[in-house]
Amino acid sequence: MDYKVVRHILAGDSVEYIATAHKDSGFYAEDLPDTLVIHYTALGSLESAVSTLRDPNVKASAHLVIGRDGRIAQLIPFNKIAWHAGQSEWRGRTGMNKYSIGIEIDNAGKLSKSGDIYKTWYGGLIPPEDVYYGPHRNELSPAYWHAYTEKQIICVFEVCQVLRDKYGISTIVGHEEISPGRKIDPGPAFPLDKLRTQLLEDRSTDAPISHPEAPDSILNNGRKRGIVTASSLNFRAAPKYHAEPICAPLARDTTVTILKEEKGWYQVHVSQTGWVKKEYIKIID
Ligand SMILES: [Zn+2]
Numbered sequence: 001m002d003y004k005v006v007r008h009i010l011a012g013d014s015v016e017y018i019a020t021a022h023k024d025s026g027f028y029a030e031d032l033p034d035t036l037v038i039h040y041t042a043l044g045s046l047e048s049a050v051s052t053l054r055d056p057n058v059k060a061s062a063h064l065v066i067g068r069d070g071r072i073a074q075l076i077p078f079n080k081i082a083w084h085a086g087q088s089e090w091r092g093r094t095g096m097n098k099y100s101i102g103i104e105i106d107n108a109g110k111l112s113k114s115g116d117i118y119k120t121w122y123g124g125l126i127p128p129e130d131v132y133y134g135p136h137r138n139e140l141s142p143a144y145w146h147a148y149t150e151k152q153i154i155c156v157f158e159v160c161q162v163l164r165d166k167y168g169i170s171t172i173v174g175h176e177e178i179s180p181g182r183k184i185d186p187g188p189a190f191p192l193d194k195l196r197t198q199l200l201e202d203r204s205t206d207a208p209i210s211h212p213e214a215p216d217s218i219l220n221n222g223r224k225r226g227i228v229t230a231s232s233l234n235f236r237a238a239p240k241y242h243a244e245p246i247c248a249p250l251a252r253d254t255t256v257t258i259l260k261e262e263k264g265w266y267q268v269h270v271s272q273t274g275w276v277k278k279e280y281i282k283i284i285d
Pocket residue numbers: 038039040084175183185
């Protein structure tokens with residue numbers, strides 16, 4: 001698919017512009033937006049998402065909604081602020097709407113299973129072939145999620161690439177990362193890390209893992225310290241999502257001593273020793 005941006009509107013075969021009044025004036029700096037925030041709609045269709053985001057009673061919106069068949073609705077020009085992120089924080093910035101383009105992907109979200117039936121939160125049924133099973137980055141146990149379609153994922157990657165080139169996007173985050181504890185979209189069924197690697201690989205200063213891989217020996221000898229950047233960070237017995245938490249989650253701004261690093265995890269010491277996801281620790285010395 002060939003997309004381009006003309007006067008802050010996406011152009012392409014399967015793109016439709018349907019305006020919503022739910023927006024603020026333009027970004028306050030010329031180099032903004034510089035961030036993409038990825039969401040799922042938690043609804044049943046592109047149409048229902050678009051009508052919700054235009055409903056005068058719903059104070060929410062996004063720049064784009066991407067359907068399961070690859071159709072795209074744009075609701076707000078990319079140079080205006082949409083209302084998608086809510087209370088949010090990323091790398092010292094708060095209120096991420098004023099820095100970002102919001103992309104909603106048509107997906108029902110987390111599912112509940114009873115027998116062989118998978119149900120959405122609104123009571124819809126999802127066939128087993130459209131179910132993804134896996135752990136969320138912010139949660140302990142694996143769960144069932146509505147799978148994204150291949151067409152939709154390709155479409156998101158292409159659109160994000162066009163936006164990166166047009167606006168100099170340097171950061172791509174999931175809603176679940178900027179509002180952890182409050183939001184779980186786009187969830188583990190969406191290849192968010194792959195999107196980041198593919199689009200921002202050579203711009204690693206703003207990539208989610210901000211510090212270069214330090215060899216274990218340096219971390220061990222230097223005893224670096226870091227602070228927790230998530231509102232609540234699981235503290236586990238081993239460097240795995242499935243590992244048991246060893247005590248209550250660590251609160252934001254807790255200072256930890258980093259003992260070693262292993263595949264995206266840090267072994268840290270607070271009052272005991274355990275493992276935390278590396279991307280939620282900011283090195284302070
Ligand atoms: Zn969201």
